[in-house]
């Protein structure tokens with residue numbers, strides 16, 4: 001089985017800054033990591049590799065330094081890493097990102113299964129996975145919490161939704177996005193790290209992909225960020241101490257009054 | 266002027282509450298553009314009264330596509346229907362709920378009709394000068410609010426966070442059209458097969474729909490103590506939430522996890538007990554209407570963003586609160 005895992009590089013801290021002019025993130029000076037939710041996608045792919053045999057390729061779109069997340073993926077056990085990188089891809093929204101990634105994945109050829117993260121912790125849209133599926137006209141199953149290989153050509157998956165867990169039969173090739181419940185991610189190994197140093201990362205760009213130039217980057221993105229605000233975090237609420245019996249009673253009295261005033265009880 | 270659309274959601278023949286919340290949003294947009302509001306429903310077995318309910322709650326027209334094979338959500342089939350209806354009617358804007366199905370279907374459709382989509386909006390407005398939709402959404406764990414527009418593509422598409430607004434008061438005098446759109450075989454995409462729901466889903470609860478959430482963290486000390494939260498949530502008619510620490514310790518199932526790697530909730534009331542308020546947990550609760558924090562550490566970050574903070578031992582405070590709720594005082 002040929003598995004592709006699209007992974008994203010995201011800022012480590014939640015204190016990243018935004019450029020108010022362009023509405024894009026200022027990435028300089030911020031440590032970058034693999035999107036934590038993509039570790040579950042990597043783990044899902046690697047456990048399929050362990051149990052059924054598979055070739056797992058991690059793909060990331062980003063600036064040249066995004067190759068760091070590919071090293072991480074390989075050190076966890078992925079076979080290959082592909083960097084999709086070009087100045088023309090910069091500032092892409094989810095529509096343009098999913099277009100570019102889908103073309104890169106098509107160029108790699110012969111994919112059986114694409115496993116994306118549920119969402120990236122920076123943009124937090126959960127749109128790129130479904131977008132890639134749409135560009136490639138693949139069947140799509142999101143929020144997957146369990147995978148069972150039924151045959152060479154199909155999976156039985158469980159999908160976490162509002163009503164509970166759906167069970168679906170999914171023909172391959174297909175795209176799934178996975179939730180945290182799928183498995184707990186393995187750590188990189190020393191051997192893996194060595195392998196990462198030896199593995200040559202392929203780069204795909206406008207030079208070696210056939211792309212519709214009007215679909216790329218900031219210019220090709222249908223959505224435009226027009227304003228960025230930092231909402232106020234502190235609500236400046238009431239603080240009461242409840243360190244002994246009497247103050248506990250009083251604190252709960254005041255809480256009940258507060259809740260009644262706000263008409264929630 | 267082209268219409269504003271909302272995508273209504275159904276499960277087992279019943280309309281979901283969020284379908285009505287979307288009408289609150291949609292009505293405001295339609296009025297400021299002086300156009301009509303239509304609701305699109307794809308599904309099976311929704312009664313005529315329920316469809317009328319959409320009209321009474323603000324829709325001018327309801328388009329209903331019905332077939333037994335549409336009973337459960339299928340991204341591929343539903344998107345075939347939407348793509349054709351979008352091409353036929355060319356709506357100005359489409360709003361869907363930021364639910365498991367809305368967040369799956371909308372990006373799939375947006376790619377197919379070549380337009381932009383903004384995820385999980387908490388505010389929507391019309392830009393006066395251009396009539397463009399201004400879509401505001403939290404990003405980066407709720408640390409920023411971004412306003413986004415789609416100036417050159419139509420329709421403009423957005424998913425809207427459930428519970429981020431109230432459903433409208435139904436108006437018994439409202440009138441509107443209910444239009445049945447006949448199902449076409451060619452829409453059917455049988456690739457993904459729905460087999461049913463898993464039966465043994467344990468303590469599954471959909472906390473995104475809760476009006477009241479009482480959440481516990483590592484300070485709850487052990488699984489056993491979550492029963493205290495359960496009793497409180499029963500008295501409050503709410504649901505139980507948890508931090509990742511509590512979930513990772515196996516004290517409660519993953520479907521209860523709130524935060525960056527769990528659910529985002531917007532209840533009327535969130536009570537956090539024994540929760541420090543890490544940035545990752547806060548990412549999931551910032552749009553709650555009222556936040557109450559119970560923690561014995563006066564410096565706990567959750568206290569800082571709470572509307573009402575009790576600095577104290579939760580093992581004293583929660584039983585006292587339970588007593589009060591049961592006493593009905």
Ligand SMILES: Cc1cc2nc3c(=O)[nH]c(=O)nc-3n(C[C@H](O)[C@H](O)[C@H](O)COP(=O)(O)OP(=O)(O)OC[C@H]3O[C@@H](n4cnc5c(N)ncnc54)[C@H](O)[C@@H]3O)c2cc1C
Pocket residue numbers: 036481482483484485507508509510511522523524525526527528538539540541542543544545546559560561562565577578579580
């Ligand atoms: C990539 C990533 C994603 C994450 N995603 C999430 C997520 O989705 N959701 C999430 O919640 N976390 C998430 N986390 C974890 C997060 O960083 C915190 O570790 C976690 O939220 C802490 O949980 P807690 O508040 O229960 O525990 P702690 O931080 O240990 O806090 C326990 C609190 O209980 C208080 N306490 C102890 N005893 C008592 C008592 N008797 N009475 C009153 N108070 C008491 C303590 O003062 C303390 O403040 C994520 C982390 C990472 C790195």
Ligand SMILES: Nc1ncnc2c1ncn2[C@@H]1O[C@H](COP(=O)(O)O)[C@@H](O)[C@H]1O
Pocket residue numbers: 005006007008009035037038041059060061062094097101115116117118119120121123124125126127128129
């Ligand atoms: N630049 C990128 N490169 C590779 N994969 C990505 C990229 N952006 C998003 N993805 C994938 O799409 C998922 C959802 O991301 P998002 O839509 O940004 O929330 C992520 O978990 C990744 O699997």
